[in-house]
Amino acid sequence: MSQSTSTYRGRYTEPVPTSNLSTLEEDFPEFEPFDDAGTEAGPRSHAPAAGALSVQNIDMYQQVNKPNHFTSAYDIENLVVRRGQEFVIRVTFSHPPTPEDDFQLEFLIGSDPSANKGSLVVVTFGARRGGPWSGRIMENQGQTLVLGVTPTPDAIVGKFRTYVAIVAGSGLQRTKRDPQTDLYVLYNAWCPEDTVFLPDEAERREYVLNDYGVIYQGSAGSVAQRDWMYGQFERGILDACIYILDASRMPIYNRGNVIKLVRRGSAMINSQDDNGVLVGNWSDDYSMGKAPTSWTGSVKILLQYVNTGVPVCYAQCWVFAGVFNTFLRCLGIPARVITNFSSAHDNTGNLKTDLIFKPDGTPDKRHTRDSIWNYHCWNEVYIVRPDLPPGFSGWQVVDATPQETSDGHFRCGPASVAAIKEGLLCHPFDAGFVFAEVNSDVVFLKRDRYGTLTPFKVDKTHVGQAVYTKAVGSSSSMEITHTYKYPEGSAEDSRSTSRAEEYGCERDHSELPDAQLSVTITANPCSLGQDLNLMVDFNNQGELSRTVHAHLAGSVVFYTGVTANHFKDQDFVVTVAAFQMERVMLKITAQEYMPHLGSQLCLHFVVTGQADDQSVTAIKVIDLVTPKLTLEVSGQPQVNREMFVTVSFTNPFSFPLENVDLSMEGPGLMGDRTRHYSVIEPQASISWMESFVPRLDGPRRIVAVMDSNTVRQVYGAVDVIISP
């Protein structure tokens, strides 16, 4: 994005301002003569006489404004308000102003502020016309006036500089620049005229004000969850969010437009293209940074990004989603993290995910290009879409995980969830891509000896099995699959899918022979290090008995569905009588899979079978369950009183854990703390106590994460209610 100003000299009257935080220059001379005041004498001679009205103090009245604007939790010196809602400033003058005294407030953002772009706002308090923000004198206390100022509901979002200007002689006499009067203006979910308005108070408390949450992982059959500390109110985070917009060189003028802002945000949370916040890493080698599984929340990541100016290593989808959620809530935009189980990916936005098999029925990994992620996390924001026809406002998908094959978009959304449900993919942005993630058919193809592909099975229900998010006001899960799609097989579902096809999503229309034979795999949850039993059920709906020559292939996979290590092959034969079901139990021992795990916890089994002319296939993904950390708190749970938290763990494995990092944090309670253990022997226990002083009241949570090269994804959390 480099651009020398000189090269564009003939194009812009002034450079477009793209930086909010770094404007430390003086905006005005302290005395600015009117343009129309003539030039025959120097400005000095027009300066106000001694004894003229001047400003002694500007009080941003935080104790009144913060509770009214739901911004008390921000750990910051300056006033934070939400747009479209009145806030109060107390201005103390040198003597009580008379009705003849004329003054105005001025709010400036970015370099070279401009009245018609909304980056220089003049607020007047009398008959004289001012800018779009309204002002009124609320109370006259002699020397001090209490002034009410209401920013427009479409005001620019960011950090404004505040001035008071008094009409004095033939010019304006202004206060000096004072960083203490700087004012942060946010989006306002409480304001009906704001594009982020959310009518329900409980939802606003969850989606704007809750600073921790739960992200769902695992698979549809065995949903796992991990806590994520959003920490949008922690010290430095609001400035970090504005820094991200500055780093992206987003024009100041556009920062009040929530559609542009969330789209820009989805590009900036990943580092591709633009040196954004996080570097994606889907491998087992995290030696150049921190493993994606090892983070407790967003705060450390955002502060590291701001302090170093370089992208932070490393992220996978839930880290992108967690940090993006912090960014959105911090700026006042209602947002939540979504998990889509069995998410079609990297299939170039089509409605087909092709899995290819060899002539003998075993998976042909060399020729399979598409993958189905066990789960994928993205975000939703609740916003009005004035750019779309009616009916498509509300929740919108935004995704900060870089989508490698989505035509070079390293951003995604906002895509209307309602439009996705209806298959109306003709509306921006990237609705087709998200539709494919929740609706693709899985096409099983056999590749013949000449390289020609023939489909033999189409699974229309596997992809997008369930879409989860955390419920409002509780830690339990809420399934929102129905907001993305109509019930599988319903008339509405097929209408929606046909419509998506009309809008260019390719779909499979193979004519398949009726399958009389089928196979399914089930299994009970299995802890890491334990043996596993697979129940393989062959079902014969035909009138003839069938002898199936079957094969089990077992691999360790990444959560992206890609194979990390192949560890098992087993042939077996089973005969299934007509109209009968036959179950085969297959045992997988810990000794078989443990040496191949690396940092992954996900096992992937494929059973294929051949019976005469028929091929059958079933796939089962099993997430191994990790041990938990135990957390306990003690002390009086009250703001500004010292408390203690103890995290303890016993190594349940038969091998030592080496190079163990243990981290914990709790927004509003304590910042990130980390401790290193060089080794934890088998059956050995550790216990670690830390003291902390709560900053915020209400229900709060501390989360801890243990990370080592051999075992990852060991979590724990504890809840505490802090009184004021």
Added chain:
Amino acid sequence: MSQSTSTYRGRYTEPVPTSNLSTLEEDFPEFEPFDDAGTEAGPRSHAPAAGALSVQNIDMYQQVNKPNHFTSAYDIENLVVRRGQEFVIRVTFSHPPTPEDDFQLEFLIGSDPSANKGSLVVVTFGARRGGPWSGRIMENQGQTLVLGVTPTPDAIVGKFRTYVAIVAGSGLQRTKRDPQTDLYVLYNAWCPEDTVFLPDEAERREYVLNDYGVIYQGSAGSVAQRDWMYGQFERGILDACIYILDASRMPIYNRGNVIKLVRRGSAMINSQDDNGVLVGNWSDDYSMGKAPTSWTGSVKILLQYVNTGVPVCYAQCWVFAGVFNTFLRCLGIPARVITNFSSAHDNTGNLKTDLIFKPDGTPDKRHTRDSIWNYHCWNEVYIVRPDLPPGFSGWQVVDATPQETSDGHFRCGPASVAAIKEGLLCHPFDAGFVFAEVNSDVVFLKRDRYGTLTPFKVDKTHVGQAVYTKAVGSSSSMEITHTYKYPEGSAEDSRSTSRAEEYGCERDHSELPDAQLSVTITANPCSLGQDLNLMVDFNNQGELSRTVHAHLAGSVVFYTGVTANHFKDQDFVVTVAAFQMERVMLKITAQEYMPHLGSQLCLHFVVTGQADDQSVTAIKVIDLVTPKLTLEVSGQPQVNREMFVTVSFTNPFSFPLENVDLSMEGPGLMGDRTRHYSVIEPQASISWMESFVPRLDGPRRIVAVMDSNTVRQVYGAVDVIISP
């Protein structure tokens, strides 16, 4: 776009192929045993016996295929065909194949080709099922078979590698990789099933096959034109276009999707973000490269980009549009260059262009942020839009000029022209931005002494005054304004604008006092170096006589409307009787403006007037007319016969021209030739003769451009009809 494969190991089964030209590896072993052939013996033992059928020669049959596919003009060794249309290959075998002999053709593109992604295509010629391209035996000539192959109308576009594989024993015996049999597959405007189908033959000849054109410049009142040599058939250009896609790392799989391809192209023609083809420069300093005005066409630019791998300096909008047009036509996509006169720009996609005036009525340049470009060039492509509801196929805007404030999109389109006309801005891509370019209102605002802005005039007709393109089959212009907008003031126009507003385009709704007084400026065309007369007409529709205190401000501006140098201020007073018009003649001498021109040729005059409470304003842009180059051709106009072209010029100015570069080129006739003159004295003449040998027949053109630091934009052209 850097991405280490190792970091993504757990995400992709294989890296997504993004390179077409650099795949020099062997695709196959010469003998490939079948996967199901068992492994008990080495492949050697399965190799065909001596005397088995083998391939002696593959003839791509260019003399037949090229005329049928309208690709004869490409100056390239390899066969170029258009998809969705049969082409012919002659394969000569070691002996006449029998019906028992089984063979197939294989076409591969990019690394790691994949049958289900369309990058590995198997073509069969018998009962055995092959891939999606159909094959048939057209003629059996004993040892030689004439084979017809029809690529699907949605095939990947680019350079395929060709193989013949014979089923031999338990495997496939293949021909060796032979670059001479490589095959270029293009989009096909002649194929009704292709998304780029254009029904009219004259239009196909213009928009796909014409390799030179005219780009309109100047202003709506005095349209100027310059020739542009697209040269899409010249040596190296087709490979250059594929190189651009490779440089952008566009996945091979997506290159048959014209929507994705033109969108990617619009990003890649400018260098921002992605090290694309051209560096924009809107200044008077082109010392680090060539001035945007100095190019004769696209060929030199594209070849320089390919040969150096770094962006070429410098471009302004018509250069971006000209090179983009070459790229599009070269790949077979119907495309044309468009000029929009009085194009609203850099106003963040809103329907207001704000011009700000001081309290005394003179332009307030310091506070004006928006600009109206005298003209702006973009491209249109003719394509089907399956991603949109019916009615929005056909011409689509794509724009490669970087739009600095369009939310960081350094690409634009495709945006349906039909959707823009209807104000239906809810459809991708970037329709709102283009709508604003042709429909914005110009709002004249007065800035009071306190910094508050008040509108005093709104001009709803100035922006998007006329949209031009070159007519089909001639060098004359065609106005296509009506394809972008309904007649100004019509009911359809206001419906369309209201709809655009509903979709988020901001517009001005100021209540303005009835203006009784108005002013307009007219002028006759003026040659560079001559005096100029402005006719300023004041019109009084009121019942009272008015005395107007008026001011003329004269500047040299860039074509972007931005001031380069201010050179004149003049006050005058005029009294206009009730219901009368009063004309004031103002003379601008060459001595006044010449020293301030720099490389610009555009004068900008603003007349403002005050009469009691009324303010009036008028703006006039005048493009100075440059002298012409004279071109003459001699010799017999026939393919492969030597001819001569002479370009001559006399310096009409009273000053010497220094450091003069003279360039000429003619696609199909001669490549770029350049000559340097250190000085051309006043009234001195130059004459330069070059020989050339025509490569292509038909109507052809040679264009010449003269460029010096003091006088730019001196052009000439000559037409010649070459017989075969």
